[in-house]
Amino acid sequence: MTSARDYRQHLLVETPEHVVLDYEIAGLGSRSLAAIIDTAILAVWTAALFVGYLLLGLRASPWVGALVAFGYFVSLWGYFTFFEGLRGGQTPGKRLVGIRVILETGHAVTFGAAAARNLLRVADFLPPPYLTGALFVALHPRARRLGDFVGGTVVVRDRPMEIQAAVPAAPQEPPGDLGPPLLSDEEFRLLREFRDRAGALLPEVRNRLADRLVERFAARIPRRDAAPFALITRLHDEERARRQGRFHVRRPGAGSVAERFVARKQPRWREFERLAGRAAAGGLDRFGSDELPDFAARYREVAADLARARTYHADAAVLARLERLVAAGHDSLYHDERHTVRRIWQTLTRDCPAALVQARRYVVVAMAAFWLPAAGGYLLLRERPALAEEVLPEVMLRRAEAGHTRLEEGKGYVEVEDRIRPVVASGIISNNLTVAFNCFAGGIFLGVGSLIMLAYNGLSIGATASHFANQGLLLYLLTFIVGHGLLELTAIWIAGAAGFLLGHSVVAPGDLPRSEALASSGRLALRLVGLVIVLLLVAGMIEAFLSTSRHGLGYRLAVSGASLVFLLLLVLNGWRYRSAI
Secondary structure: OOOOOOOOOEEEEEOOOOOEEEEEEOOHHHHHHHHHHHHHHHHHHHHHHHHHHHHHOOOOOHHHHHHHHHHHHHHHHHHHHHHHHHOOOOOHHHHHHOEEEEEOOOOEOOHHHHHHHHHOHHHHOOOOOOHHHHHHHHHOOOOOOHHHHHHOEEEEEOOOOOOOOOOOOOOOOOOOOOOOOOOOHHHHHHHHHHHHHHOOOOHHHHHHHHHHHHHHOHHHOOOOOOOHHHHHHHHHHHHHHHHOOOOOOOOOOOHHHHHHHHHHHHHHHHHHHHHHHHHHHHOHHHOOOOHHHHHHHHHHHHHHHHHHHHHOOOOHHHHHHHHHHHHHHHHHHHOOOOOOHHHHHHHHHHHHHHHHHHOHHHHHHHHHHHHHHHHHHHHHHHHOHHHHHHHOOHHHHHHHHOHHHHHHOOOOOOOOOHHHHHHHHHHHHHHHHHHHHHHHHHHHOOOHHHHHHHHHHHHHHHHHHHHHHHOOOHHHHHHHHOOOHHHHHHHHHHHHHHHHHHHHHHHOOOOOOHHHHHHHHHHHHHHHHHHHHHHHHHHHHHHHHHHOOOOOHHHHHHHHHHHHHHHHHHHHHHHHOOOOO
């Protein structure tokens, strides 16, 4: 009989010390269960936000309402990114199920990679509920959904650090009446592998394999006084006892060498486990100048121990623990991402503008994808004004009808009371960011999703402007838009450019494999999305506190001019650092 075939998917990663780490890929079932748990937690949290707001009273400060509304938006889009990026690749659901997100290289997932993979959730969700993502996870050899391609990530099972079974401090002499080993090294290894995997098998599968093993070893099982699985377990334990203390050079797989090795090394592994925990909690900055070389030396020692344990054919639990320890040390030493204020500031002021300069051709294409439909919509409604009733939403038609009356009353396009402006700002920012994120994520579909969103928004704005022009109210509309429009439109063009980057990597990956091209473009696109967030935060505040106020056109033009200077400074700074990312 041969051992049961392993249908589980694996990711093999070789460390710089030439030790191979074997990660088991998490499948559709465990990932779905984790997603259900996280969705339930998120639903309870968002409900608690609104219940808390109601308990405070609807007449509480409008800033409280704005924070609650924006907190809801941030929770929906940021829950998975926050936990995966800042909590070791695990959301609460993933932690309960026992899975974890890591980079394809075997390193701990970075905040940027977590953000990239989770911004693509909206693409994986289509068509609801999560059909695209589920199909990719089920069919791809590494169970990767679209977000994993862009983030360069995989989801693996999180193995426990501790050995499940106690290891004796020293090998014991076998009972004298058992005699020499009865099984060959290959036969004993087969029994040991069956014992290691039995707990993960369905009972009927385990019993069927045990029956076949009993048939194979019938001559060496004189007493058939128990169930097949119990008989095989007893045969394994007796053979292991025979091998205790009887290792010879000609039997490198004998169990006593592995057990002596584990017993001798366990204290060192516990010490390294403690150090690895410190590194995981606070990075390498937690170590003093004298401790860091010691940590590196201990890591190399544990990596060598893993290689020896494999040579000695140690138990699977021992190998799993050592692989987990080596992976923890590998993550800390070869990837120490720091989330300091200085690093965040550097990303926003240098890396994001530099990405804009690098992707300038895509930005130009995105602008064309917006302005050509906008011009078409404007010209079409100028020629055929009656089409406005068919193509424009009812709210825009009503605002155009009320325009002359509002002008006579000295009112602007939209005016809101001072006390509710924080809530308005929160709603505007949340809505605009949602549009931008969707525009970016749509690029994964060969760039078509981004193209459609840019064209639709351009056509809508062009048609609206044309309808107001037909009513003699174009200046009335532009007076409202001029303050915030430059930043808002620039942001949507950049989001479209980020989407086109993804689409181009899918269509024409060049010399790289398509998955690597997507991950590379994803890193550049994510910096563009970071710039989009900044621009839309500023634009939303301008729209809520200036565009909806009674400030005159001159004041609005001044703010628009300042926005233009701000954009030019970003581009100049990006040009300066264009080769630094």
